[in-house]
Amino acid sequence: MAAEPSQNSHAELSLKRIRWILSLCLAFIFVWGTFSDLLASQDISRKRVLVIHSYYQGYKWTDDENAGIEAVLKDVVGSGNLHIEYMDTKKVFGDLYSQRLYEVYKLKYKNFKFDMIIVTDNNAFDFIRKYRDELFGETPVVFCGVNYVDAADVRKLKLFTGVNEENDFEACIALILKLHPGTRHIAFINEWTTTGQRVHKGFAEAVRRFDNILKVTLLEDMRIEEILEKLHALGPDSAVLYTAFSRDRLGRLFSYNESVFLVAQNSPVPVYTTMEFNLGYGVVGGLIVTGYDQGEMAGKIALRILQGEKAGDIPVMTISPKHYMFDYELLKKYHIARAALPKDSVVVNLPQTIYFKYRKWIDGLIVTFVALLSIISVLLISIYRRKQTEKELKTSREQLRTLAWRLAEAGETERKALSRELHDQVGQNLTILGVNLNILKSLIPKETASLISSRLNDSVSLVKQTTEQVRNVMAYLRSPVLDDYGLVAAIDLYGKQISERTGINVTVNGEQTARPPSQTENAMFRIVQESLTNVVKHAHATEVVIRVFETGGKLHLSLEDNGVGYDTEAGVRTGGWGLITMSERALAIGGTCSVKSRPGLGTTITVEVPV
Numbered sequence: 001m002a003a004e005p006s007q008n009s010h011a012e013l014s015l016k017r018i019r020w021i022l023s024l025c026l027a028f029i030f031v032w033g034t035f036s037d038l039l040a041s042q043d044i045s046r047k048r049v050l051v052i053h054s055y056y057q058g059y060k061w062t063d064d065e066n067a068g069i070e071a072v073l074k075d076v077v078g079s080g081n082l083h084i085e086y087m088d089t090k091k092v093f094g095d096l097y098s099q100r101l102y103e104v105y106k107l108k109y110k111n112f113k114f115d116m117i118i119v120t121d122n123n124a125f126d127f128i129r130k131y132r133d134e135l136f137g138e139t140p141v142v143f144c145g146v147n148y149v150d151a152a153d154v155r156k157l158k159l160f161t162g163v164n165e166e167n168d169f170e171a172c173i174a175l176i177l178k179l180h181p182g183t184r185h186i187a188f189i190n191e192w193t194t195t196g197q198r199v200h201k202g203f204a205e206a207v208r209r210f211d212n213i214l215k216v217t218l219l220e221d222m223r224i225e226e227i228l229e230k231l232h233a234l235g236p237d238s239a240v241l242y243t244a245f246s247r248d249r250l251g252r253l254f255s256y257n258e259s260v261f262l263v264a265q266n267s268p269v270p271v272y273t274t275m276e277f278n279l280g281y282g283v284v285g286g287l288i289v290t291g292y293d294q295g296e297m298a299g300k301i302a303l304r305i306l307q308g309e310k311a312g313d314i315p316v317m318t319i320s321p322k323h324y325m326f327d328y329e330l331l332k333k334y335h336i337a338r339a340a341l342p343k344d345s346v347v348v349n350l351p352q353t354i355y356f357k358y359r360k361w362i363d364g365l366i367v368t369f370v371a372l373l374s375i376i377s378v379l380l381i382s383i384y385r386r387k388q389t390e391k392e393l394k395t396s397r398e399q400l401r402t403l404a405w406r407l408a409e410a411g412e413t414e415r416k417a418l419s420r421e422l423h424d425q426v427g428q429n430l431t432i433l434g435v436n437l438n439i440l441k442s443l444i445p446k447e448t449a450s451l452i453s454s455r456l457n458d459s460v461s462l463v464k465q466t467t468e469q470v471r472n473v474m475a476y477l478r479s480p481v482l483d484d485y486g487l488v489a490a491i492d493l494y495g496k497q498i499s500e501r502t503g504i505n506v507t508v509n510g511e512q513t514a515r516p517p518s519q520t521e522n523a524m525f526r527i528v529q530e531s532l533t534n535v536v537k538h539a540h541a542t543e544v545v546i547r548v549f550e551t552g553g554k555l556h557l558s559l560e561d562n563g564v565g566y567d568t569e570a571g572v573r574t575g576g577w578g579l580i581t582m583s584e585r586a587l588a589i590g591g592t593c594s595v596k597s598r599p600g601l602g603t604t605i606t607v608e609v610p611v
Contacts (some may be wrong), residue, residue, distance in 0.1 A: 009054045044306050047115035048081045049073060050136070052128060054145075054195075056088040056120035060277035061291040065145055068295025072303055081179050083114075089123040091253055093193075095426060102131050114139050120295065121145040121165075123194045129157060131353045140311040144298035145291065147198035151316045159311040163297045166197060167243070167274040169206035171287045173214070175274055175324075179284075179336055185215045185231065185238040186236060189263060191245045192221040199243050199522025224248045224259075228266045240271040242283060259282055270334050276325060279348055284334065285326030293321040305320045335457045434463040487521045488548050490527050495546060498532050502542060506532070510548030516555055516611050523585045524557055524607065527593065531559045531605050534578050539603065554591075557607040565597045582607075 045422035055062040066084065074082055087101060096507035117126045117139050125146045126469055132141060143149075143162030176183055184383075188203055200220060207216050219227045221523030223263040227248075231240070245259040256277055264271050264282020271283045276290040297317060305311050320515050331338065331347070332494050338347065355362050437460045444452060482490035488510050495506035515521065528546065533543050548557050579595055582605070 049116040050114045051118045052085045052124045054123035063293035064291030068292040069299040070301030142302045146295040161314045187217045187240045189219045189242045231267045238269045285332040288325040505543045508546045560604045
């Protein structure tokens, strides 16, 4: 009979199903989110944006606005979907002109459907507010550069939002009074256009706060000659606040740089502005509104709408971005210290120093120089430490050589003393013992001589052998010939002893005119001893030639064998202690020891020491 499933089994099965369903849902959400993001990005790239500028291409304010818009949208929608129109209302304006533009745009864009319209400045804003529905239907509109917009009025317009342009005249006047405390008069220059009239209203509201301090002269709806005449009459307690002046009362047109240049050249007092495009033409500066900031903010709002936000849900940006900006040349002209400027002020037209002109190159060279200097410093420190180590090592070597020399001297002294003791005590005793044995031998009766004669003869022979061995030990410890007859004689005798003992033919050539110091003789003799010991042990030689001669104030010694030879570098690497000992002995007496050898060609040892 099959067992029924338990409640725990049912619970586990249910949990597994729930987990599987949740995993499936999460995977679906992830895939859908990724897919929808991809669709959204592709969707935005296909959307069309129309930009309508109030003024003309080449007008710096308009060019800056367009640059700000393109910085945000060009890479998103593509340059082919970003359509730019210039109304040119600085030069041509009026209801008839607006009607003709309406007809042109209607014909030009009758087959186009735009997803977004961006307008810059007042004339384009007024135009699109009037004709938007007829030309483009209820397409969302984002504006910028429109002066003193009433947010409540904008809310009445369907799908309109944007960036307000307002000049902070109150802050500008306060700045003038701070930098020029003696100012009692402000001359305000402004164009009498649609935009200019709104700017006039903003200035009028701001200047009321200074009624008790300042006298104000309005230079607006006038001929240019009248404005320049008024400027010439300004006293030293005056300052000029300039916005823009594109046409005068007679309808004559002026480019933005032409009008500001005329004003600056004819003003005997400082000229301040609220517009960035006036900088560089003779104005000191001010709290500046820039076209780029306006265009960039409009582009960001437009992008939000293209990504799905509703234009009606995005409030108008009523506070315009502004920056304190000043011209360095004018600051210098009017003796205005940079420390007196507001915090975070931007100063243009700074002196074109070599560093300023070639800053990237110079910064690169400085970085390279610092890097090289760091490397050199590390190398210098390393070299210094190495030299210190070498110095300490040299000192240690000299100390070791001195110690070795003193030990050698002490050894020589001990050998000499031991040799003398062997000669004076052991040698004499052995001699006496031999004499006594011979006497005893002669005193023994003949009838008993046969019994002990062989024993006495063995004892006498043993005494002679021991005496000879003691003499050999004495010669090795300290050759008496070296003390009595000098180096050449001692080497010659030692060579003959080696020949008798080993069968190697040792030839000594040389003569000694004057004996060197005993230390030199001892060291040279020990070098010969060590060399012959090496020949006997390792060279397999049959002949050794030793030469000793003096020339050029130096004593030369050479020892040449016809043995098997060896690789000198390999010999040093594997540790030739005999060679090291000989070299150290030579160095201790101020000389040198060199070895030349090749496999199969024998070995030559050369020693040179000053006499």
